[in-house]
Amino acid sequence: MNRTKYISIIITSLILLVMGSCKLSKGFEALDAYNYFEAKKYLEKSLKKQESPASYGLSKIYFRNDNPFHNLDSAYHYSLLSVESFKESKEKKQKKWRKKYDYTLEKAKSQRKEISDLGFQNATIDNSVVSYQFFIAKHPWSHFKEVAEKRRDSLAFLEAQSVKTSAAYEEYLKKYENSAWRHKTRSLLYLAQYDESVREGDTKSFLYFINEYPENPLVRDAHYQVYSIETKNGAIPDFRSFIRRFPDNPFLDDAWTSLYRLSIADYRKETIQKFASDYPDFPFQYLITQDLKLVGKQLFHFSENGKYGFMDENGALVINPIYEYAGQFNNGLAVVIKDGVYGYINKDGNQLIDSKYEEAMDFDQGRAIIVEKDMYGLIDVSGAYIFQPEYLDIGEFSEGIAYVQNEIGYQYYTLDGSLAFSTIFDEAFTFQNGIAKVRKGEEKGYIGLDGAFVVSVTEGSLSHFKDSIFVHELRDSMNLMFANGAYLFQTGFDQIGTLVSNRAIIEKDDLFGFIDGKGKIVIPMEHNPYPNYMQFSQFKNDHVILQRLNKYAMIDSLGKSVLPAIFNGIGTYGELIPVTKGQGWGYSSKDVRLKIEYQYDYAFGFENGTAIVEKNNMVGLISLKNEVIIPIQYESIKRLSNTVLLVKIENLYGLISITNDTLIAPEYDRILEISPNFYQLIKDQKITYYDTAKVRLISLKE
Template sequence: MKRNVLNSLVVLLLVFSSSVSYAGKVKKGFVALEMHDYFKAKKAFSKGMKYNPEVCSFGLANLYSRDNNVFYSKDSAYRYIRLAKTTFYDAKASKRERFAKYGWDANGIDSLERIIADQFYAEAKRINTSDSYNSFLNSHPNSIHAQRALTVRDSIAFFSAVMENTSSSYKAFIDTYPQSDYIDIARDNFYEVEFSELTGDESLASYLKFVQLNANSPLRPAAEKKIFEIVTEPNTQESFDVFIRTYPENSMIDSAWRQLYQSSMDTFDLLTLKRFKNKYPNYPYQKELLRDMEYIDSVFLPIKQGDQFGFMNTAGITMIPPVYQQVSKFSEGLAVAAKNGKYGVIDKYNQVRIPFKFDAISDFNNGRAIVEQNGLQGMIHRNGSFVFECKFDDMGTLSDGLIYASDGEKFGYYDVTGFLRIPMKFTDAYDFSNGIAKVELDGLAAFIDIYGVYVVPPAFEELRIFSDSLYIYEQNGFYGFTNRLGKSVIDPMYDEIGELHNGFAIASIDGEIVYLNGGGQVIVQNDFEEFPNFMSRGEFLNGEAIAMKEGVYGKINQKGREVIKFQYENLGMGAYIFPFKKKGQWGVMNASGKVIVPSKYTSIAIYDDAYIIASTDFGEGVLSINDKEIIPMSFLSVEYLTDDLFVAESETGFGVLRKKEMIAPLEFDSVQMFGKDFLLLIKLERWAYLDIATGKLIEMRVETGE
């Protein structure tokens, strides 16, 4: 019995001694670690792992995380800190209390874990690939660097997709990173690149295949429009006919019908309309066609009675009674009218085609008009349907098949079907012209094409087109040239740069006028001085330009050589004849410098190289280019209208002359053009029209056409 008790005591003593011994290993390990004796620390912690793995794993993690010893290993540090973290609360409280002095507590473990995570993040940054950041995120999802790593990873992956720029690269990104901040632009790029890949040869077959394979693609309308453009490229009645019969489900079918109609109207008369109606019984706009036939040759002129407006025909018969607050001219068989403060649209039957519910309506253009409602703009079709609901703060005009619109914060571009072709991402936008449009992004100007791709990236506060490859930019009040990459190719040194016309552009620098070629290089420079309105007056016209030297005017050719001597007080513009000023008086000379009208007038203006409006101390009149008087110098003012028509002003009012013949008396308050065929003459409440071709004066009669 005594022997068994003795044996038990020996076993307990051995266990206690071993425990004390390994506890001593912990202490030795941390002391060695503090003394930077890393070999001793590693040995102590490694042996201590048998009985004290919780604290020794923390010690080893500490050892491996230090980059000032041969044992430095991020992977080992990560392995042991994970072990320390998962076993910490498995240890007895007494043990946690005993070894807390070595930093082995929850805060210490978390702190060391963050240090190790920092090392992994630094390594991920050094490698700087999406894989390196993915590896970091997989092992350290809760790191303070996780969000940044996620952002950078997505950026690298997206940039890689952009560099490859294929539909498969964007598809891979979309599938791999569906929650990325880049997902929307990746999808946009995917659709555009896929469209480009499938339709790269721009053939009819490729667009048809795209529509077949991508029925739900946002670029399907673009493909259908291309189909429409290719099939109808001849722009003939036959081509639109083929399109309508072959592609009745195409989104451009409406445009096809309308353009078929327009293309059939080479002669817009009743016979042509009847032929169209018989040939196309399924034309969807029969009512419009019938009304066009009814009033094909009728002209409706606005009339005013009190504060109300209506329309009369050219016989002076009232066709639409004056019941509206405002009316526009008829355009495409429709007129905008206002009633009770709201705008609608009427036809020549005075039928309301579009209800009076809008705050404004523009003139119709190809069956469409901009409308405004509650401060927001939209677009309507002539049949009353919306192309766009009234939801935009601003809208442009339709050009190159696109129209800009703003939601109050950003601008984008829509096509005529109402599809958003270029996303709402710009801070300002302008109409397209020749396939490009100016936009602004956060205060910087740029140019885009009809697909929204930057032609010139946003790099300058002000930007305008100079040539196919050069753009004018402004910096600190001076102008220079940039290329399509947004890189300055000619530093900003000019005070002004004009537009390029026939290979020449006028510019000024330090008060001197020079001329530039299409490359922005100076090609004419001869100490020419600035003068009033030189940017327009100094442009080359018929190979010659007005210039100034030493305070006097002359003319130069495109080599900068003098062709009209520098001796005049002023010169006016003109291709073949032009005004000159000498000794305070104006005359006219021809391109060879021969005086054809002596300098004896106080002012001169030339129109159509045929008529000269001249002023004397006694009044204004009109001369021929042979210095013959057409209209005597007896009027307060004379204004050229068109052909041989002039508006003259006397003390009794305005009138109209055809050369010397007075065809409208000098009694009106104003005279203005109304379309190209009529003049509108107003005297108080009296409205009259003058038929330019016949000289007939038209006024409202009492009779009505009802």
């Protein structure tokens, strides 16, 4: 009896299996014939015994949009079920499915991929953090997962950036640990924490920030603000008080140094000794020793056998010529190159800052720009980094501020390496007269020393005209604009030139005139443009040259005629005016009388009673009476001052006085003006100096 019952059970199971297989076969046949009602009925009945292929078929039905059962959620559910149940099924079953229905795991995964691809497409259409996050969560196997994560992270970053609070940035960093925008978000978080904590001019707020966010890289800036606020008057008592009250401030050394430099402002030996007596705890005793030794010492670099060294004002050797290059001393230090790298020495020749830089600039205001591994940094006179060499560019300090560029953009910093203000710009330039040209996104214009836009536009371009007036160029029109955005003229011009001698060209409808620095039209637009008129019709000595009917005329700053349009060329206005009618140059008086006949190949303007003239490709100097002061025998003559001229003959340079006295014979390869009345002379790579004030030649004694 038991045996009979066992056989019955086996037969029943075989019948059910065959029936299940038949249902699955009928389901797939109906699916192939697009008979979705029959297919769905048979496939649902097959789920219990043939879960994976039946789920695959149902996923197909729900995924297709040509039947009433179309439902992406159901398609997604059955696609997952088909893959997972296939993996859990026995190998014997898997082989049967492959043989009988051509059904494999790859087909199940392919169906799942189609659904995932459509899910990504839908997420892209919605293009939101939520839609991408939903897709990532539901389709972790998708090859679009990484793309979705990047787009989600990017959109979430933009959302956090629009809120601009430290809480928003912290939340972003918490949620998106692997974001490509994590570094930038952290930088913005630091700025937000700083901006939310501090109040301008309030020491307590900066101290709060320092204590609350000790890991924030702007803590150094906060310390500097404390230093800056407490010593804003720049007086000796302020620095003394700061040293006493803030002994842990990282700018304590700066305070000591400033106290020292202020206390010895006259740089006299007695003053330095008094400071040493008054401040025995001064941490930089070596500065006192050094300054006492070097005070008043003047050194000049020279070159010998391709190497640079230094001599004193008497030509005595002070520092041996061992350097591949040496600059002049600034702030007590000179940049030198040795073995191809840059460093700094003092006037004793001691290497105060190691030669380790790829490039180094001269010190200015106690700071020098250096380059390491193609990145810019900033150091002080001790060699300490104000900025580590990790910046793309550092501008020159002007008005105590310089721009610094990194991968985020441009920011402005003070001499002490602290943020002048927190704004980040996409483009930035050096401050001039209290303003700097910048661009931030679509907004471009000029900012003040507080970092706020003084004037800005989002279309066209801006350039500075004068004071609080700017030139706004928009498409083919230019107009003068005040800082408040109001235009000075109701309609624009085709051209507005640069202001020179309080006059600028304005041009419209092929006529030009001139305005002054306040935008007032002082010479009406009644003159016709000619080739290069924007260059040649610039005021000089309060006069300008115009062209009329291919002839040249001259008018004064109010438009009054000085010379009529009868000349082929006119030079610079002066005591006499250079003119030509085509056959040589001469000089006319202001009442249009020819004072010096047409006889020169070219004539320059008179200055202090003398003028440079050219004849037969040689130049000389004449007086108002056409007397030759300096023979016309030089290849070139250049005025260096009212009394000194640089001359060139046979490709060699010399110096002569305005009265033709030879100061330096023309035998040098180059002559450079180092400072007023002081010149550097270079011959065969050897360097000497000439002081016209003291009438002395400084050269290395043999």
